[in-house]
Amino acid sequence: MDFRLQISSKNVYPKEGILIKGANPDLWLYEIQKMGLELDKITVFPLPDVKANEVFGCLVFNKKKTKVLDTGKNNFCQLVENKLFIPENTNVFPILTKEEWQKLFSENYHFLHPVIGLVELNDEVNWDDFIKVPKEVTVAITEPSKSVVIPKFISSFTIEVDQEEILKHIENPLSEEEIIEKLPFNMKKLMQGNNREMDKFLAYLEKHPEKAMQLAIPLDTLGTSRGGNGGTFSFNSGIGELFNFGWIRRFFDNLSSGGNNSTGFFRYGFVLLFMILARSCKGSEVKENLPSILVFVVILIIVIFLISLWAGSQSGSSGSVSGGSFLIDSNRFNTLRSRYEKLAQDYIARKEYEKASHIYLKLLKNNHQAAKVLEDGGLYREAGSVYLKYLQNKIKAAELYEKGHAYNEALALYKELNQDEKTGDLYLLLHNKSEADKYFNKVISNYKAHSQYVKASLIYKNKIGDRTQAQDLLLEGWRTNQDAGKCLNNYFANISDAEALEVAIRSVYKNDVKDENASLFLHLLKYEHSRFEEIEEVTRNIAYEIVASRIDKNPEIASELIHYAKNNSTLLKDVGRYKLKAKRS
Known part of the structure; x- marks a missing residue:
């Protein structure tokens, strides 16, 4: 074959x-x-x-x-x-x-x-x-040093903040080499409140406005910020001072404080004259010497008046020693303030926010505006440092540190403020879920202690990512009648599958619906009835059972049937007739 x-x-x-x-x-x-x-x-x-x-x-x-x-x-x-x-x-x-x-x-x-x-x-x-197993050979393996892992993508980043270094650029924006040495006014007299030197200073600023940054003379310059002399402002005219006898007080102040050599001379002279006058006033001699005493007193008052005028002129020309009260008129004060404010606005227009903040912080003494300028300019870390150091506003500082990606500084503040949820949020941002869950569980415990089961379930669901625990909490709220309606409504709303929702409704109805919460369950069930066509028959039958078992005691419950049979005109009429009959009886 x-x-x-x-x-x-x-x-x-x-x-x-x-x-x-x-x-x-x-x-x-x-x-x-x-x-x-x-x-x-x-x-x-x-x-x-x-x-x-x-x-x-x-x-x-x-x-x-x-x-x-x-x-x-x-x-x-x-x-x-x-x-x-x-x-x-x-x-x-x-x-x-x-x-x-x-x-x-x-x-x-x-x-x-x-x-x-x-x-x-x-x-x-x-x-x-054909296959032979090779002989085993002992080999000494040298492990290489651990290398640096280069990430393929950046999921998050944080910036380390040196608060002192940040504030250094705001508080002292210029180096020592940039400070002017020769000035057309006497800085010492200006710091003591001399009006003439103030006029020279204002004229100089008008020509060179940006020199204010180099001079760094704050608005409260006269004896408060720059010398620690405790000086004060007084916005009154010389005539007013004369008639309200303020000059007498200042004169005696000068006498008591020592003043300069001339003032000391008049002080000792005045004491000597007073002693002579006292010796001359003895018993019966008062009446005989009264004319001469009156003349002496008048002369003394004239001398004091002349001395006060002389002392006032000296104060205006050469300033005063520490602790005085200076006559700075409001026009000069307001002019200086407006110059500083305009300079700050000019820096803001040029987007030089740190310099503008320096003007508000050091010259205008407006700490809040200094922080706001930095925040509006997007310098969140710098603004946070100002809020923390100068305004002691830790909440605002933490928010700004977070916006500026200084997460470690924000975390420290949120922990100090017991802001557990924000702390957990930042740990999530830094991909440290174990630490984040610790703080989220603190928030949950606090919500449960205050019977806020819905809020606690949202933390489980949205922050921790445990939907099972979230659902268990909502059921616990329903069973313990703690904001029960919202708890059960959220419990059903979290179920997106028709079959699973039907199982959940049957289970709750069988195990967790009692006489005291049956009406509330029936009210909530109508919302689930319209969600899925597949469960309409189940929800309708449950509704009929609840109404049938309670209609004798509560005729108004029949109205709930309308939501389960909107197209059944006969049932709607029967419900209406039944309610009417119940009212008549």
Whole structure:
């Protein structure tokens, strides 16, 4: 019988074999591993070549039928009647019956190929003959130092803040080399409140407004900020002072404080004259010496008046020593303030916010405006430092540090202020979830202590990410009647699947609805009734049960049925008639 292969356009039999050409077992093993086959799940048969003592290749029998997506340069083979392997896209001729297959072929597998002919597959490849386990060698492994991990993307970042360094640029924006040495006015007299020097200073600022930054003379310059002399402002005219006798007080103040040499001379002279006058006033001699005493007193008053005028002129020209009260008119004061304010506005217009803040902070003594300028300019860390040091507003400082990515400083302030939720939010931002959850649990405990179960559940759901705990809290609020309506409403609203919602409604109705909360449950159920068409029948039946069991005691409960049968006109009429009848009876 002529038994041969024919070319076929399709494979008629299952592909359970793979032909690997080549005489080297190393090649076979490499190709088997490349195709993803495991040695314990296949059988490999060597194939003889047409020449004696030479190998054509091997046939891999995929007995476990492991799926092979890519055979590479190898070829699939078909298995015919579980007896004969033939190449793919071929068929055998003539077609044999099952009895003929059993009679012609032994129990062993056979392989038919147009090059090597028909081969009986007697021997399997024993891999133990080819694979040898290498000898174990002890190797000293030197571990490299830990390298720096370079992130592929930045999820968050924080900025370390040196508060003193930040404020240094605001409090002292100019270096020592930039400070002017030669000035057209006497700085010492100006600091003591001399009006003439103030006029010179204002004229100088009009020509050189930005020199105010270099001079750094604050608005309260006369004896308060720059010398610590405790000076005060007094905005009155000289005539007013004269008539209200303020000059007498100042004169005696000068006498008591020592003043300069001339003032001391008049002081001792006045004391001497007073002693002479006292000695002359003895008993009966008073009446005889009265005219001369009166003349002496008048002369003394005139002398004191002249001395006060002289002292006032000296005060205006040369300033005063420490502790005095100076006559600075309001026009000069307001002019200086307006110059500083205009300079600050000019810096803001040029977006030089730190310099503008310095004007408000050091010259105008307006700490709040200094902080606001920095905040409006986007210098959040600088603004936070001003709020913290000068305004002692820790809440605002923490908010600004957070906006400026100074998270460590913001965290420290939020912890100090016991702002647990904000602290947790920042830890989440820094990808430290374990620390964040600690603070969120503090917030939850506080909410539960105040019976705020809905807020506590939102922390679980939105911050911690535990929806199960959130739902359990809402059920606890419903069962303990702590804001029960909102708790159950949120509990149902958190369920987005119709089937799960039906299970939840049935469970709550069966286990957690009592006489005291049945009406509230019925009221909340109508919102869930309209959410999903699939659960309308279930919610309607529950509603009917609740109404039927309580309508005798509470006829008004029948009105709830309207929400469950909007298209049932008969039921609506019956409800109306029933309520009317109940009212009449």
